[in-house]
Amino acid sequence: MMQNTLDIAIAQARQNNAAQIDLLTMNIGELSGVIPEALEFAFEVLRWGTMAENAQLEIKTIPVVCHCPKCDRDFQPEEYIYQCPRCGTTSSKIIAGKELELASLVVSS
Amino acid sequence: MCKDCGCNIIDNVVDPKTHQHKIEIERGILSKNDRLAEQNRNLFKEQELLVVNLLSSPGSGKTALIERMQVERSLLGTNNLNLGVIVGDLATDNDAHRLQHRGISAVQITTGNACHLEANMVAKATQQLDLNSLDLLIIENVGNLVCPAAYDLGEDLRIVLLSVTEGEDKPLKYPTMFKSAQIVVVNKIDIASAVEFDRERAIANIQKIAPQAQIFEVSAKTGQGIKLLLAYLAEQLKIKPSIQPLHG
Numbered sequence: 574m575m576q577n578t579l580d581i582a583i584a585q586a587r588q589n590n591a592a593q594i595d596l597l598t599m600n601i602g603e604l605s606g607v608i609p610e611a612l613e614f615a616f617e618v619l620r621w622g623t624m625a626e627n628a629q630l631e632i633k634t635i636p637v638v639c640h641c642p643k644c645d646r647d648f649q650p651e652e653y654i655y656q657c658p659r660c661g662t663t664s665s666k667i668i669a670g671k672e673l674e675l676a677s678l679v680v681s682s
Numbered sequence: 683m684c685k686d687c688g689c690n691i692i693d694n695v696v697d698p699k700t701h702q703h704k705i706e707i708e709r710g711i712l713s714k715n716d717r718l719a720e721q722n723r724n725l726f727k728e729q730e731l732l733v734v735n736l737l738s739s740p741g742s743g744k745t746a747l748i749e750r751m752q753v754e755r756s757l758l759g760t761n762n763l764n765l766g767v768i769v770g771d772l773a774t775d776n777d778a779h780r781l782q783h784r785g786i787s788a789v790q791i792t793t794g795n796a797c798h799l800e801a802n803m804v805a806k807a808t809q810q811l812d813l814n815s816l817d818l819l820i821i822e823n824v825g826n827l828v829c830p831a832a833y834d835l836g837e838d839l840r841i842v843l844l845s846v847t848e849g850e851d852k853p854l855k856y857p858t859m860f861k862s863a864q865i866v867v868v869n870k871i872d873i874a875s876a877v878e879f880d881r882e883r884a885i886a887n888i889q890k891i892a893p894q895a896q897i898f899e900v901s902a903k904t905g906q907g908i909k910l911l912l913a914y915l916a917e918q919l920k921i922k923p924s925i926q927p928l929h930g
Contacts (some may be wrong), residue, residue, distance in 0.1 A: 574832075578711050585705055595702055599711075606831045606858040653857040654890045665861065665894035673712055673832065678705045 574607065575615035578675050583624055591680030594625040602635045602672035609634065637670030715833055718801035722808070722836025723927075729813045732919040733821065735835050737859060738843035739852075740825030743869045745769070745777045746902035747843060748820055752784045754908040763916050766816040768807045770799040770824045777822065787811055798830040799823050817919055827856040838925045839918060842895075845870040846879035853884075853891040860892040864925075867911065872901040 578599065586594050597616075601607055609632040616630045640647050641657035641664050648657055648664075655664045710716060726733045738744050752765055767788040769777045778790035789807045791799060804821060813819070821837060823830045842863040844852045847870060853860040860866065866888050874881065881899075888897055896914065900907035918925065 574711055577714065581707070581709055581711070581713075585707055589703070589705055591703070604858055604861065606828060653854065655893075663890060663893040665892065667861070673710060675707045675709050675711060677707055679702050680705060681702045 574673070575612050575619055578612075579616075579619055579623060579625060581675050582678055586624060586678060586680045589680060590682065592624065592682045594628045594678055594680050596629045596631060596679035597625065598631045598633065598676045598678070600633050600635050600672045600674040600676045602670040603637050604667065604670040605673045607673060633676065635669055635672045638668040639664040640666040640668050642666065712832060712834075715801045718805060719834035719836040722801055722805055725805075725808065725813075726819070726836060726838070727923075729816075730922070731813055731816055731819050732839070732915065732922055733819045733835075733837045734915070735821050735823060735830075735837040735840045736843065737823045737827065737830055737840060737863075738825060738845075739827055739848060742825070742843045742845040742848065743902045744822050744825070744843055745780055747867065747869060747900070747908075748781060748786070748822065749784050750900075750902040750905055750908050751912060752781075752786050754905055754912060758909065758912070762817055763912065763919070764815060764817045766811050766813070766819045767822060768799075768804060768811070768819065769822040770803070772796075772824065787816065793824060797824055797826050797828075798833050799835060800833050801835050804835045818915060827852075827859045831859045831862050834927070838922060838927065839864045841865040841867055842892075843867045843869055844884075846874045846884075847877050850880050850884035850887055853887045857891050860888065860895070863892055863895050865911075865914075866892060866895045866897050868897065868899045869902055871899050871906060872904045 582594055582597055601609055612632060613630060620626050620628060636649055638647050639650055639655045641662055643660050643662045644657060647668055657664060736744050748767055755763055765786050767781050767786055768791060769788060770791045770793055771777060772793055775790035778788040781788035789810045791803050791807050821835055840863045842860055868884065885897060888895060898907055898911045900911060
């Protein structure tokens with residue numbers, strides 16, 4: 574997964590004629606199944622010998638947001654049981670929290 | 683073009699001295715996999731094939747469940763729901779042989795070190811199957827309740843299987859996987875009392891974590907409950923165009 578991220582980042586940086594990548598920012602949802610520490614560890618290994626060798630990795634954790642069909646409102650569940658705080662309905666409609674994205678890069682020439 | 687360094691970026695200069703730029707990307711890390719999964723989904727749609735991604739821990743009985751589905755299918759005397767299987771493991775083609783022995787068209791994918799199947803592996807494996815002759819394609823994923831959750835394979839439905847020996851709290855321990863399932867199958871119910879399986883608690887846990895899931899209780903060994911599961915899948919095949927994939 575980190576390799577995919579680096580591949581996308583390097584392709585984008587090259588397209589923009591950049592010489593090196595200074596910062597990668599990723600959005601990782603709490604429900605993505607991915608642990609930020611695992612990405613950080615993989616990044617430490619994979620960045621060597623690439624144009625991201627001296628780059629920082631910033632991971633933004635995106636909290637889970639659900640939609641309650643009964644109240645027709647969004648809520649942030651406090652645990653893995655997605656219960657609406659207003660009416661107690663268990664929701665399976667997830668609005669946010671599954672993200673696995675490369676959000677942006679900072680590059681220099 | 684930027685006048686300072688010749689790069690393509692003229693906006694979003696972070697630091698004019700070092701000439702750093704910010705590039706907005708907002709791209710899914712797995713966008714390549716998602717694209718290939720969509721291609722698979724289109725192929726399966728053309729073939730009017732119901733495709734199931736079957737997920738569980740190692741040893742929950744994925745292969746045994748498919749074997750029993752094949753047996754019960756022929757007992758039912760129905761000619762529909764012709765089964766094909768793509769089976770993923772790190773090593774060996776034992777499972778594909780087991781299934782072929784039952785008269786099921788099965789293709790083995792050995793992933794080497796990979797702990798999950800990806801859409802491109804499935805695309806390649808489907809070339810070895812006569813999709814035209816199939817109604818139901820089961821993709822038996824690598825035994826793992828973590829990583830496969832993130833990888834769309836182009837399936838219509840996800841079945842997560844847990845067996846009574848694994849404990850009632852499995853859904854609480856692996857919520858991401860259970861939340862991605864439309865069907866949860868509880869297997870090995872023939873030995874439930876021997877292992878003091880608390881059925882009510884297990885079902886309640888599944889419903890709390892995965893309120894969207896249909897629950898089936900089966901024994902791949904004795905065949906109990908398999909007909910209901912088969913009937914449900916036959917029904918899903920009929921309404922395939924209206925099935926909404928949960929993940930992605």
